[in-house]
Amino acid sequence: MEDILEPSQERNPGKLWSPSFIIKLNRMDLSGKNYKDFIDRNEALKKQYSPERAEKQHSKGKLTAHERISLLFDPGTFEEIDAFVTPADTPVEFGKVEKTYGDGVIVGHGKINGRLVFAYAQDFTIMGGSLGYVHSKKIAKIQEMALKMGSPIIGMMDSGGARIQEGVASLSGYASIFQNIIQSSGIIPQISLIMGPAAGGAVYSPALTDFVFMVNQTSYMFVTGPNVVKEVLNEDVTSDQLGGAEVHATKSGVAHLIYDDEENTILALKKFLSYLPSNNVENPPVLQEDATPDINEKLREIVPDDPNKPYDVKEVINLLVDRNSFFEISELFAPNLVIGFARIKGKTVGIVANQPKVLAGVLDIDSSDKGARFIRFCDAFNIPLITLEDVPGFLPGYEQEHKGIIRHGAKMLFAYSEATVPKITVILRKAYGGAFIVMNSKSLGGDFSFAWPTAEIAVMGPDGAVAILYRKELAEAKDPDKLKAELVKKYRDKIANPFIADESGYIDEVIDPAVTRKKIVSALNALSNKWVKVPARKHGNMPL
Amino acid sequence: MNMMNIEKLIAVSSSGKDFEFEMPLKDKIVIQGEEYDIKLYYTEESGLYLVWNGKKYPVEIVKSKQNKYEILFNSISYSFTIETPFSLQRMKVLKVNKPSVGNISVKAPMPGKIVDIICQKGSKVSRGEPLLILEAMKMENEILSPIDGTVLSVSVSKDSTVMKDDILVEIEEKKG
Numbered sequence A: 001m002e003d004i005l006e007p008s009q010e011r012n013p014g015k016l017w018s019p020s021f022i023i024k025l026n027r028m029d030l031s032g033k034n035y036k037d038f039i040d041r042n043e044a045l046k047k048q049y050s051p052e053r054a055e056k057q058h059s060k061g062k063l064t065a066h067e068r069i070s071l072l073f074d075p076g077t078f079e080e081i082d083a084f085v086t087p088a089d090t091p092v093e094f095g096k097v098e099k100t101y102g103d104g105v106i107v108g109h110g111k112i113n114g115r116l117v118f119a120y121a122q123d124f125t126i127m128g129g130s131l132g133y134v135h136s137k138k139i140a141k142i143q144e145m146a147l148k149m150g151s152p153i154i155g156m157m158d159s160g161g162a163r164i165q166e167g168v169a170s171l172s173g174y175a176s177i178f179q180n181i182i183q184s185s186g187i188i189p190q191i192s193l194i195m196g197p198a199a200g201g202a203v204y205s206p207a208l209t210d211f212v213f214m215v216n217q218t219s220y221m222f223v224t225g226p227n228v229v230k231e232v233l234n235e236d237v238t239s240d241q242l243g244g245a246e247v248h249a250t251k252s253g254v255a256h257l258i259y260d261d262e263e264n265t266i267l268a269l270k271k272f273l274s275y276l277p278s279n280n281v282e283n284p285p286v287l288q289e290d291a292t293p294d295i296n297e298k299l300r301e302i303v304p305d306d307p308n309k310p311y312d313v314k315e316v317i318n319l320l321v322d323r324n325s326f327f328e329i330s331e332l333f334a335p336n337l338v339i340g341f342a343r344i345k346g347k348t349v350g351i352v353a354n355q356p357k358v359l360a361g362v363l364d365i366d367s368s369d370k371g372a373r374f375i376r377f378c379d380a381f382n383i384p385l386i387t388l389e390d391v392p393g394f395l396p397g398y399e400q401e402h403k404g405i406i407r408h409g410a411k412m413l414f415a416y417s418e419a420t421v422p423k424i425t426v427i428l429r430k431a432y433g434g435a436f437i438v439m440n441s442k443s444l445g446g447d448f449s450f451a452w453p454t455a456e457i458a459v460m461g462p463d464g465a466v467a468i469l470y471r472k473e474l475a476e477a478k479d480p481d482k483l484k485a486e487l488v489k490k491y492r493d494k495i496a497n498p499f500i501a502d503e504s505g506y507i508d509e510v511i512d513p514a515v516t517r518k519k520i521v522s523a524l525n526a527l528s529n530k531w532v533k534v535p536a537r538k539h540g541n542m543p544l
Numbered sequence B: 001m002n003m004m005n006i007e008k009l010i011a012v013s014s015s016g017k018d019f020e021f022e023m024p025l026k027d028k029i030v031i032q033g034e035e036y037d038i039k040l041y042y043t044e045e046s047g048l049y050l051v052w053n054g055k056k057y058p059v060e061i062v063k064s065k066q067n068k069y070e071i072l073f074n075s076i077s078y079s080f081t082i083e084t085p086f087s088l089q090r091m092k093v094l095k096v097n098k099p100s101v102g103n104i105s106v107k108a109p110m111p112g113k114i115v116d117i118i119c120q121k122g123s124k125v126s127r128g129e130p131l132l133i134l135e136a137m138k139m140e141n142e143i144l145s146p147i148d149g150t151v152l153s154v155s156v157s158k159d160s161t162v163m164k165d166d167i168l169v170e171i172e173e174k175k176g
Helices: A033-048 A051-059 A065-072 A133-149 A168-184 A200-208 A226-233 A239-243 A245-252 A262-273 A297-301 A313-320 A365-380 A398-403 A405-418 A433-438 A462-469 A471-476 A480-494 A498-503 A513-526 B085-097
Strands: A079-081 A105-112 A115-122 A153-157 A190-194 A197-199 A211-215 A220-222 A257-259 A327-329 A337-344 A347-354 A385-391 A423-432 A448-451 A456-458 B008-013 B018-022 B028-031 B034-043 B047-052 B055-065 B068-073 B076-083 B103-107 B112-117 B130-136 B139-144 B149-154 B167-173
Touching (some): A051 B085, A065 A105, A065 A115, A065 A153, A065 A262, A105 A133, A133 A168, A153 A200, A168 A200, A190 A200, A190 A262, A197 A200, A200 A220, A211 A245, A211 A262, A220 A239, A226 A239, A245 A257, A257 A262, A262 B085, A297 A513, A313 A337, A313 A347, A337 A365, A347 A365, A365 A405, A385 A433, A398 A405, A423 A433, A423 A513, A448 A498, A448 A513, A456 A498, A462 A471, A462 A480, A471 A480, B008 B085, B076 B085, B130 B167
Parallel strands (some): A115 A153, A153 A190, A190 A211, A197 A220, A211 A257, A385 A423, A423 A448, A423 A456
Antiparallel strands (some): A079 A105, A105 A115, A337 A347, B008 B076, B034 B047, B055 B068, B068 B076, B149 B167
C-alpha cells in the first residue's frame, strides 16, 4: 500500500464502474415478461446517465457521481443499492419534479485498498442533486448499514440543498442524516468530500463528520449564500470568496484538506483511509516495518542554538516517522500547530507539534481548537499520540482574551487529559507556563515525557522572570542592561533547563536528539497494552 | 469521455509547455519525433539519478505536493504539474472562469517589531517566499508571500513596531 499516490500505479484504476445493466443481455431468455421488464428498466436507467449529462458536469470542471465512485473504489468492487428508487410521490403544486431513477444520489459499498467502505455520492445532474425525502432515506439507509458493519463512510456532496418542492419532508430528511452522523461519531470514521455546492442546512452534515475534503474552485460551503448576503447586508461577494475551498482551509478551518482537482482529492482520500481503523474497536492497519534508521544524528542539528531563531518542526517530524509517511491535516489553518497522521514501524500515530516557524509556535484560539479536535479523533480510534513541544506560551493580547482563549485553550487541556490512547511527549525546546501543562505534560496523564538537552522548562521565559523577580534591583542598578543580561544567563543555567524537571521526575528522561525515534519506538511497545479505567458517567462536560 | 483508462499523462511546466508521456512509463521516450533511451534509478547512497547516453545525471525532487513538483536537474530547477487528460481540460476551463485576485496586502499576524526586510519595491516574489522578518513572542517570524506576484510597496521600515493587522507589504498578483 505504500506510495499510494504514485501516478504510475494509481492513476489507472481500471474500467468505469457502471450499475447493474452491465449484465450480458444476450445470454438471457427474453421471452418471459418479468425479464422483459427487468431489461427495460435497466435500459431506462442506462439512458438516464447519458453522455450529455456527463458533459454538463465536465464543462464545469467536475466529474459525475459515477466517475467519482469509480475513482474511489477498487475496480469491480462497488455494489450499488437502491438504484431504482423514484422521488417521493408528493403532490407538486409549485415547481417541478423529474421522474428519475435514484433520486439524485448513488449509495452503496465496495472495497478501498481491499477494505470495506460505504459511500454515497450526490448527483448534481439530477434535479441539482437536491435532497428530497427519498434521497435522504437512501443516505440514512447506507449510514445505518455502515454503522452496523463497523466500516467507514464517505459522503460526496454535490447538491443544491433541500428540495424546495418537497417542503418539510426534505428538512426532516436532513435531520435524520445528522442524527445518524452523530450516533456513528467516534464509532466509524466519517469523511465528507465537498465536490460542488453545499449550502444552508447541508453544510452541517460535513461539519459533523470527522474530516472534510474540498476541491479548489469548484466546491463551496456556506450557511447563507451570496444572494442572501447581498439582500440582507448589501455586500457583494462571490461564492468562492464567501465559502470556497481556500477560505475554509485557511480562515474558518472547516476544510481539513483541499486539492486542486477531484482526481487528486479522491486519490488523497484513499491514502488517508489507510491510516485509519475501520471502527473504534479495531486498530489501524499495520504496514510492513520500515527501514528508517532508529538513530539519526541529523536531529541534533535542527534546533538552533539561539532560542529566538525559528526552525521548521516538520523537519523533525519527517526524521522521526517512517520515511514519507507524514500526512499533514489542516496545513493552512492555524499553522502554528502542526497535526497529522504518520507511521512508526508501520503503525499509525497521530502527531501534534508546535511550529516555531509560525507565530513562534504559540497556542492561540484556532490552534487550540484544531489540536483538541484531532486529539479526540485519535483517542476515539486507538491512534497513539506523539507530541513535539516547543511552545513559548499562549498568545497574549486583548484580541485573544476577548475572543475566549481561556475557553478554547481549555479544550486542548481537556482533550489531552481525557485521551486514553498512548501519549508520548518530546520537549524539543521551549516549554513555558500554562502551555507546558497543556501540551500533554506528565502530570496531566502523559505516559512518557522526554526532553532534548535544548529544552527550557519553566514558569516563564528568562526575560519575564527576571523582570518580575528583580524589579527593584533592576530599577536601582547603574547599568540595568548588564545586570539583566547576567540574571538572564543565571536563570537559563539554573532554572530554564530540562535537568531540574528530570531530577525531580516531572519528565522521564533527558535524551540525545539522535535517539528520539528509538525512544519513541520502545515507549510505544511498552504502551501497546495500555489500559485505563475510566469512571462511569454519561459524558464529561467538555468546554465547547 | 472515458477518463478511467488513462494511457497518457501530461506534464505542464510553469512556463506553460506541455509534455505528454505514455502510461505505464517506458524506458524510451519520444521528444520531437526522436526516441531516447532514458532510465531512472534510486539508491540510498547516491539518491535519485537518471542515465542517458551512458552518463549519470543527478535528479533531486525539491518539492512535491499533490501533483505539483519542483525538481533540480543538472543544477537547473524545473517546476511542473502532472495532469491527466481530464484534469488538463479542467485546468483550462477553470483558468477562464477564475477571477483575478488583484492586489493583496500582507498584514501583521501579531504585534511585534520588524527586524529585517527581505523584499523590495518591484521585486518579484513567489508564494511562500519570505518578505520580511517580524520579531514577536521573542521569536523571529518570517512573513511569507501569500501569492505569486510583484511587490508594489513596503509600508514599514526596519526596527519599526507594528500592531496586529497593520499592512506590511502590498503585492500585485502575477497575471495568467
